[in-house]
Amino acid sequence: MTTTHPDQIINDIARKLDQAQREGVAINQFGDLLSLESAYKVQSELLSLRLARGEQLSGAKLGFTSQAKMAQMGVKEVIVGFLTSSMQVNEGEQLPLTGSVHPRVEPEIAFRFGQPVPPDASEEQILASVDAVAPALEIIDSRYLNFSFSLADVVADNTSASRYVLGEWTSFTDDLAGRTVTLLVDGSITETGTTSAILGDPMNALRAFARMYPRHGTGLPAGAVLLAGAATAAVPLPPGSTITAIVAGIGGVELETAGADS
Ligand code: OOG
Ligand code: MG
DSSP states (O other), X not given: OOBOOOXXXXXXXXXXXXXXXXXXXXXXXXXXXXXXXXXXXXXXXXHHHHHHTTOOEEEEEEEOOBHHHHHHHTOOSOEEEEXXXXXXXXXXXXXXXXXXXXXXXXXXXXXXXXXXXXXXXXXXXXXXXXXXXXXXXXXXXXSBGGGOOOHHHHHHTGGGXXXXXXXXXXXXXXXXXXXXXXXXXXXXXXXXXXXXXXXXXXHHHHHHHHHHHHHHOOOBOTTOEEEOOOSXXXXXXXXXXXXXXXXXXXXXXXXXXXXXXX
């Protein structure tokens, strides 16, 4: 039976997940111990711990907006997590994988909020705040053993968020469906999909975020990002490699990982 927990238990779980993330050592799942509501409380405590270390909130991300991801992970509900400044990797920067548990990478589309989004923003306000879109790569790294989890587990673990890379922004267009998405590792195509895999249209992911926002939104600064969710399954992120995502008509984004011995 899942229960809603007192603050002390929420804080303990958050500290365990935070430590697992910082040390790169996987922990056991909490499983039935957590309700979805408690899991979102753990997530907001994780954000507090990061903000206390000087990180800044830089956006939000959706999970399980595509069939490919739901099927890969056995989870069937759209979830939301947060992004911070320390998770962003600039294109051209080499990402070391030391300290990661079992990182995977997936191709995404990012929306940018051109103006601050207040905590009480309406759906219309949220949609109207978006001023740009970009291709993106998300690196997910579950803090749980074997990269396996329940819905509440993965929500508590901030939806496996680890890093993200943004390609060049282009002016906002709502013509985002039906675009081919390609993920390449060292120049070889490893996954292909379409933006229509993202809830039928990435715009539906933005709308889903706007609907979830009153429950989970804490306000976003101008320039904040929303990752709409992967269009394809995630693939293991190897050291010493170049990963590229291309979204037809939107652009490409590249990530380089450091070699195994650096
Ligand atoms: C959870 C994160 C899911 C997406 O794009 O669907 C996600 C996971 O798969 O570990 O980021
Ligand atoms: Mg993702």
